[in-house]
Amino acid sequence: MRVVTVAQMKQIERNADESGLSYLQMMENAGTAAYREIRRQWPEATCLAVVAGKGNNGGDGFVIARLAAQEGLTVSVILAEGQPVTPDAKTNYDRLKFLPVTILQLDEISQIQADVVIDALYGTGFHGALRPSGRKACACIHHSGAHIAALDVPSGLQADTGAVAEGSIQAELTIAFDSLKQVHITAEAAVFCGKIVLADIGIPEHCHP
Numbered sequence: 001m002r003v004v005t006v007a008q009m010k011q012i013e014r015n016a017d018e019s020g021l022s023y024l025q026m027m028e029n030a031g032t033a034a035y036r037e038i039r040r041q042w043p044e045a046t047c048l049a050v051v052a053g054k055g056n057n058g059g060d061g062f063v064i065a066r067l068a069a070q071e072g073l074t075v076s077v078i079l080a081e082g083q084p085v086t087p088d089a090k091t092n093y094d095r096l097k098f099l100p101v102t103i104l105q106l107d108e109i110s111q112i113q114a115d116v117v118i119d120a121l122y123g124t125g126f127h128g129a130l131r132p133s134g135r136k137a138c139a140c141i142h143h144s145g146a147h148i149a150a151l152d153v154p155s156g157l158q159a160d161t162g163a164v165a166e167g168s169i170q171a172e173l174t175i176a177f178d179s180l181k182q183v184h185i186t187a188e189a190a191v192f193c194g195k196i197v198l199a200d201i202g203i204p205e206h207c208h209p
Helices: 006-018 023-041 056-070 087-094 132-143 187-193
Strands: 047-052 074-079 101-105 116-120 147-151 173-177 195-199
Touching: 006 023, 023 056, 023 087, 023 116, 023 147, 023 173, 023 195, 047 056, 047 132, 056 074, 056 087, 056 101, 056 116, 056 147, 116 132, 187 195
Parallel strands: 047 074, 047 116, 074 101, 116 147, 147 173, 173 195
Antiparallel strands: none
């Protein structure tokens, strides 16, 4: 299996974008692949919560929220750090406005009610220690008692080193996008990833190093 650094993954995505696969379509493909895997893993789930950061990992989560709502699941989105800030995440957040999706701020909830919670906080961009909002979001996810699925990298884990910050997400399922990262094959970090599934997001083979 291919293992790449964060920098290599960004280059792969740039190559794909230059080859005609837009970043927005990659986000759509990633969210769709993750949603399918979550449904395979927990087909009985009827209530899904997405805990979203303000970057593209949150955008992947918004795609999942849209697909789940369109299939008739009860869906809530919890904004851990406010409104999304990246263009593609904003686009997918806006697409939720016409669907029966409950949007909440982290400060508005005491406990997440769901069968499955999606960790869409940080992804590969995380390093260092969790900010107070991130620690609170991770604690809420753990206290929910729900199944936990992480997108690409459980929040609090560093993709290139496998370093685990205090308060990190301990996922049952981690959906890695396109390529494995070092964190997925690091013994200490792999415990926090749970079952790791590699998802094809449509990037052509020639875009890889």
